[in-house]
Amino acid sequence: MSDIRVYEQGGEAGFGDYVQLLKPRVMSLVVFTALVGLLVAPVHVHPVLAFSSILFIALGGGASGALNMWWDADIDAKMRRTAGRPVPAGRVTADEALAVGLGLSGIAVVMLALAANAFAAALLAFTIFFYAVVYTMWLKRSTPQNIVIGGAAGAFPPMIGWAVATGGISVESVLMFALIFMWTPPHFWSLALFMKDDYSNAGVPMLTVTHGRKATRAHILVYTLLLVPVAIGMAFTSIGGPVYLATSVVLNAGFLRGAWKIWRRDEAVAEADKYAVEKRVFRFSLLYLFLHFGALLAQAVLRLYGLGGW
Amino acid sequence: MSFQPEHELHKRRFGRNLGIGLSLVAFVVIVFGMTIVKVSYEPLPNPPTIAATGAKP
Structure with missing residues (x-):
């Protein structure tokens, strides 16, 4: 050719x-x-x-x-x-x-x-x-x-x-797995809420398409509630410590607040502000995961110098 | 020196060949590095001595 x-x-x-x-x-x-x-x-x-x-x-x-x-x-x-x-x-x-x-x-x-x-x-x-x-x-x-x-x-x-x-x-590695596993649904569903045409055009059975947007909002809240104990629980394992605990409490409070706001809103309100809350929660969820793993790393560094840990 | 201007297709092809070439070089370097570390830092366990096995010479 x-x-x-x-x-x-x-x-x-x-x-x-x-x-x-x-x-x-x-x-x-x-x-x-x-x-x-x-x-x-x-x-x-x-x-x-x-x-x-x-x-x-x-x-x-x-x-x-x-x-x-x-x-x-x-x-x-x-x-x-x-x-x-x-x-x-x-x-x-x-x-x-x-x-x-x-x-x-x-x-x-x-x-x-x-x-x-x-x-x-x-x-x-x-x-x-x-x-x-x-x-x-x-x-x-x-x-x-x-x-x-x-x-x-x-x-x-x-x-x-x-x-x-x-x-x-070990327990620690299973909890790290569980943290990402429980974080994924609220992360992606908040994306699906404001990228709505994409998934329905492609025929992908996203929760927003099959069960409706109200059900998706409820699912985001439920999965975020389930995520909280997993994320905070890791603080009490051998890889956790006070720095991780403080970081996790603040981040989970923020994520929970965002999920609560998403749940309270309906489509009319969301359309009016062009899904501002959903977009903010999606961005925050990225920061949430990055800072959780960053805090685990910080704990490991502190332990090297005999600091941190329980 | 070439008098013909290079076609965009050839630039793209050159970029791809260069990328693959550099990836292969990086792969060789990594395998070499791994080999050095494995050989230097993970000594093989010594075979059992005759005295330990109780065998007669």
């Missing part, structure tokens, strides 16, 4: 398009939470192995993103937020996305087993499977609980980071 024909078909992707396949923004959350999971663990890991492990966890997360883009190309094309992704935009073919996803998954899992241990690698493999198959292929288009169960995939990275250091699971 001549260069000109390739160009006319738009089939020649740039390097940046392949990077976009890996969902770099999601990857940054994966890197941060996995790094915290690794650093707060009570076992020291050599910096080179720690760096390599985080890199391969991120690569595994990116690979599952590519598999997601391969499978979801049809619905991505219908949503404003995702229409510019490499596959629906025609810059990368679906087959290429599949090949990149499968290839990088294999590399990430094998290399994590070599850099860290088989258990961490098995957890990473399960996470990729969970996101690409359980969430993307089975749940996303079939149940409004897609976000709830699918959120588990995003919750695994700190557990994998912990497993890299310790080779196992």
